[in-house]
Amino acid sequence: MGEFELIERFFKRPARNAVVGVGDDCAIWAPQPGQQLALSSDMLVEGRHFLSTVNPRHLGHKALAVNLSDLAACGAVPRAFLLSLSLPRVDEDWLSDFSQGLFALAVAHDCELIGGDTTQGPLNISITVMGEVPVGQAILRSGAQVGDDIYVSGHLGDARLALEAFRGHLSLPQNIFELARSRLESPTPRNTLGVSLRGLAHAMADVSDGLLGDLGHILKASGAGAVLSLPALSGLMMSRPLWTCPQEWLLRCVLSGGDDYELVFTAPASSRQALESAASDCGTQITHIGHISAEPSVRLVDEKGTVQPATYPSFDHFA
Amino acid sequence: MGEFELIERFFKRPARNAVVGVGDDCAIWAPQPGQQLALSSDMLVEGRHFLSTVNPRHLGHKALAVNLSDLAACGAVPRAFLLSLSLPRVDEDWLSDFSQGLFALAVAHDCELIGGDTTQGPLNISITVMGEVPVGQAILRSGAQVGDDIYVSGHLGDARLALEAFRGHLSLPQNIFELARSRLESPTPRNTLGVSLRGLAHAMADVSDGLLGDLGHILKASGAGAVLSLPALSGLMMSRPLWTCPQEWLLRCVLSGGDDYELVFTAPASSRQALESAASDCGTQITHIGHISAEPSVRLVDEKGTVQPATYPSFDHFA
Numbered sequence: 001m002g003e004f005e006l007i008e009r010f011f012k013r014p015a016r017n018a019v020v021g022v023g024d025d026c027a028i029w030a031p032q033p034g035q036q037l038a039l040s041s042d043m044l045v046e047g048r049h050f051l052s053t054v055n056p057r058h059l060g061h062k063a064l065a066v067n068l069s070d071l072a073a074c075g076a077v078p079r080a081f082l083l084s085l086s087l088p089r090v091d092e093d094w095l096s097d098f099s100q101g102l103f104a105l106a107v108a109h110d111c112e113l114i115g116g117d118t119t120q121g122p123l124n125i126s127i128t129v130m131g132e133v134p135v136g137q138a139i140l141r142s143g144a145q146v147g148d149d150i151y152v153s154g155h156l157g158d159a160r161l162a163l164e165a166f167r168g169h170l171s172l173p174q175n176i177f178e179l180a181r182s183r184l185e186s187p188t189p190r191n192t193l194g195v196s197l198r199g200l201a202h203a204m205a206d207v208s209d210g211l212l213g214d215l216g217h218i219l220k221a222s223g224a225g226a227v228l229s230l231p232a233l234s235g236l237m238m239s240r241p242l243w244t245c246p247q248e249w250l251l252r253c254v255l256s257g258g259d260d261y262e263l264v265f266t267a268p269a270s271s272r273q274a275l276e277s278a279a280s281d282c283g284t285q286i287t288h289i290g291h292i293s294a295e296p297s298v299r300l301v302d303e304k305g306t307v308q309p310a311t312y313p314s315f316d317h318f319a
Numbered sequence: 320m321g322e323f324e325l326i327e328r329f330f331k332r333p334a335r336n337a338v339v340g341v342g343d344d345c346a347i348w349a350p351q352p353g354q355q356l357a358l359s360s361d362m363l364v365e366g367r368h369f370l371s372t373v374n375p376r377h378l379g380h381k382a383l384a385v386n387l388s389d390l391a392a393c394g395a396v397p398r399a400f401l402l403s404l405s406l407p408r409v410d411e412d413w414l415s416d417f418s419q420g421l422f423a424l425a426v427a428h429d430c431e432l433i434g435g436d437t438t439q440g441p442l443n444i445s446i447t448v449m450g451e452v453p454v455g456q457a458i459l460r461s462g463a464q465v466g467d468d469i470y471v472s473g474h475l476g477d478a479r480l481a482l483e484a485f486r487g488h489l490s491l492p493q494n495i496f497e498l499a500r501s502r503l504e505s506p507t508p509r510n511t512l513g514v515s516l517r518g519l520a521h522a523m524a525d526v527s528d529g530l531l532g533d534l535g536h537i538l539k540a541s542g543a544g545a546v547l548s549l550p551a552l553s554g555l556m557m558s559r560p561l562w563t564c565p566q567e568w569l570l571r572c573v574l575s576g577g578d579d580y581e582l583v584f585t586a587p588a589s590s591r592q593a594l595e596s597a598a599s600d601c602g603t604q605i606t607h608i609g610h611i612s613a614e615p616s617v618r619l620v621d622e623k624g625t626v627q628p629a630t631y632p633s634f635d636h637f638a
Contacts, residue, residue: 020459026357026392026450039447040434041401041434043445045443048438049438070344074345083360115359121443124364126362126443126445128358135349
């Protein structure tokens with residue numbers, strides 16, 4: 001099977017919103033009046049972001065999910081994406097499963113594949129996603145204000161548990177492993193929540209490299225610090241009610257686990273009720289984990305208000 | 320050096336036209352009223368698209384050039400791009416040269432780097448480029464009409480000569496090798512010409528996989544065929560006046576060479592003078608190589624009008 005047949009068979013679908021979709025030199029797209037575009041790219045590399053044994057359907061899902069998560073973090077509605085794929089060989093079963101996982105999520109978010117590239121080489125999946133947000137309403141990292149509450153959506157840390165189990169650093173009960181693995185391999189981007197936080201959240205980022213690292217981006221961009229509640233953080237792991245996570249892993253995974261694809265955001269205390277209501281409408285849990293401080297550091301406080309040391313690194317692909 | 324320092328040092332420049340550039344979860348971009356977006360992605364893989372010994376400055380240039388060429392093929396003005404880069408290691412000299420080659424071309428086309436991703440892995444450069452074109456004026460592959468003249472810009476075939484020399488299939492005189500290598504490693508995207516062909520060309524594509532393959536996309540999309548003049552084609556190689564290219568290579572390189580990044584387009588005979596004038600204003604040579612026919616095939620005719628056999632494959636990454 002050649003390059004063009006491969007595209008035709010697995011990746012070309014009739015253009016929906018695009019003026020021209022897959023199959024010309026460029027896709028042609030007409031933005032809606034009054035909207036700004038939000039654009040982001042994420043690249044997944046075998047051995048670095050996923051294991052060669054991963055289910056290709058999950059991989060197709062995840063490759064798009066991590067990109068949609070960036071749109072969620074700005075409050076943008078997904079519209080379209082381009083997929084560049086380097087493959088060692090044409091494996092039809094693999095391509096069929098990968099494209100099914102990819103399109104299932106794309107259809108669920110009404111996000112259209114409009115172009116891309118395929119070539120031969122080490123397995124590499126590079127997606128660029130495009131969304132829309134009304135002019136001036138994108139939620140940036142730089143808007144946090146001293147006194148803002150800090151929230152995270154959903155759960156943190158379980159994906160890292162699965163990674164550590166795959167690495168042989170940790171032995172997990174079977175049911176915990178399955179749950180954690182599903183969080184690692186099939187993350188849920190929080191786009192509905194992200195959009196509903198427009199006008200409420202002052203600053204937002206997605207949690208992809210670990211909470212401390214990604215909150216750190218907000219703090220740096222906003223010139224502020226944070227005080228975080230250890231009891232609130234300890235409750236964030238999805239698997240927490242089901243077993244006793246070793247203490248050494250609990251906070252490490254929650255604070256610097258990575259691969260969570262949740263949202264961390266700040267909002268004024270006056271918005272608490274509106275936030276709870278918005279989150280409830282989306283069916284997504286949010287947890288109040290602390291507040292923004294003027295002092296430019298992150299302090300973890302226990303239930304007595306005592307500051308605890310925090311030495312958890314962010315995930316860095318070149319560290 | 321970590322991932323964020325690498326981005327900060329080599330790839331972050333102040334946002335110019337972007338509302339938000341590199342450094343948030345998404346770039347935010349405000350399209351101009353009355354414009355449609357043209358979007359394209361191209362991925363370059365070491366060993367497949369370039370050799371490990373290539374000058375990284377040329378590689379930075381080429382990675383963007385091949386993407387700009389797709390915009391040229393639609394008549395779109397380059398605006399912005401996203402760069403995803405997988406690197407085996409952080410090599411500061413390499414990154415410095417690569418980014419200089421990349422930005423020199425980006426600045427020349429006023430095309431802004433607004434986002435992307437960096438990770439560790441086999442060397443892979445994936446760029447998504449975004450341009451603008453007035454509503455309804457994009458030049459597509461599907462518009463060719465029977466009787467249209469067929470043109471190509473610039474020169475064809477020299478890049479493939481260089482590739483065959485690198486592969487050891489062909490021995491070139493030193494001056495020819497240098498010229499051919501420069502065409503292979505530093506192609507010139509024809510964006511000024513592409514934009515000036517709006518309203519003149521009926522159909523257009525860029526020549527990246529070889530003339531027959533890329534003209535073939537136009538013919539397939541337009542439901543037509545072509546008659547091409549062998550004498551006109553034989554004159555397309557830039558190095559042609561400087562040496563005697565072996566006959567077996569001459570037409571093979573011109574017709575199915577690949578890596579040319581020229582434009583192939585069709586236009587009615589009534590536009591000949593306007594085309595010559597537009598090309599002259601851009602300082603880019605165009606050559607009339609044949610015409611669109613109703614019969615859905617490509618026929619090569621010699622100076623006597625006799626049809627010659629054409630068995631030149633298009634470049635296919637999985638063939």
